Amino acid sequence: MTQTPPPGVAGAEPLFSEAALEAARVLFARPVEFLLGAAHTDQLPPPDLPEVAFAGRSNVGKSSLINALTGRRDLARASAEPGRTREVNLFLLDGRLRIADLPGYGFAKAPRKEAAKFQNLARAYLRGRPNLKRVYLLIDARHGLKAADAEALDALDLAAVSYQIVLTKADKLRSRDELQALVVETAAKVARRPAAFPRVAACSARLGGGIAELRAEIDAAAFG
Ligand SMILES: Nc1nc2c(ncn2[C@@H]2O[C@H](COP(=O)(O)OP(=O)(O)OP(=O)(O)O)[C@@H](O)[C@H]2O)c(=O)[nH]1
Ligand SMILES: [Mg+2]
Numbered sequence: 001m002t003q004t005p006p007p008g009v010a011g012a013e014p015l016f017s018e019a020a021l022e023a024a025r026v027l028f029a030r031p032v033e034f035l036l037g038a039a040h041t042d043q044l045p046p047p048d049l050p051e052v053a054f055a056g057r058s059n060v061g062k063s064s065l066i067n068a069l070t071g072r073r074d075l076a077r078a079s080a081e082p083g084r085t086r087e088v089n090l091f092l093l094d095g096r097l098r099i100a101d102l103p104g105y106g107f108a109k110a111p112r113k114e115a116a117k118f119q120n121l122a123r124a125y126l127r128g129r130p131n132l133k134r135v136y137l138l139i140d141a142r143h144g145l146k147a148a149d150a151e152a153l154d155a156l157d158l159a160a161v162s163y164q165i166v167l168t169k170a171d172k173l174r175s176r177d178e179l180q181a182l183v184v185e186t187a188a189k190v191a192r193r194p195a196a197f198p199r200v201a202a203c204s205a206r207l208g209g210g211i212a213e214l215r216a217e218i219d220a221a222a223f224g
Helices: 018-029 062-070 111-117 120-127 147-159 176-190 211-223
Strands: 032-038 051-056 088-093 097-101 132-140 163-168
Touching: 018 211, 051 062, 051 120, 051 147, 051 211, 062 088, 062 097, 062 132, 062 163, 062 211, 088 120, 097 211, 120 147, 132 147, 132 211, 163 176, 163 211
Parallel strands: 051 097, 051 132, 132 163
Antiparallel strands: 032 088, 088 097
């Protein structure tokens, strides 16, 4: 199958027009505020605004990516200690888009057992948000899709929530070719999953690669 290489990868066709990239840049430069951390789904605000959510294994870079997208250093709390984000943390961008930082999965003393559970709170959130426009399922580019991620993908497919794979920490790979190969391989792995978005994104929160394009992806998913 053919698969569009990730933005910033040699040979990639531009995915978004200059106008779309600029509109998304402007959106993400608007004021953003922390709304609340919900330990239970009944603490969530009514589903009256479009929402996007960031999910993935502990330490994959969810909080760092939210900071990179919004250009804020410490909006979402990022940490070298896995399992840092334990609640559904909601942020409000420009008074019109909510962004959810979900607790990571796969971190426990018995990792396999914990991974199989895909955190009940995140699961409940994913099932119960009619305003959820897309979930960004983050995968560490050094590891690729793992068995533990299959549990999360299954949960998303079951909940019929549209989700897009985002390869994180792209700066840790040795070359663009390596990244491109991983994008193609990952896209093939999710091709038959009913709720998976066909395009696989890649980015580096640290160096900024792929961030402008991911902003445009989010803008399109939320308001397109
Ligand atoms: N090299 C590199 N490191 C990154 C990148 N993004 C995040 N990190 C590092 O990865 C670690 C985890 O990042 P977080 O953003 O806290 O990850 P998280 O997914 O929110 O983690 P939990 O909340 O524990 O589930 C931190 O040490 C970050 O500095 C990236 O793009 N490149
Ligand atoms: Mg976090």
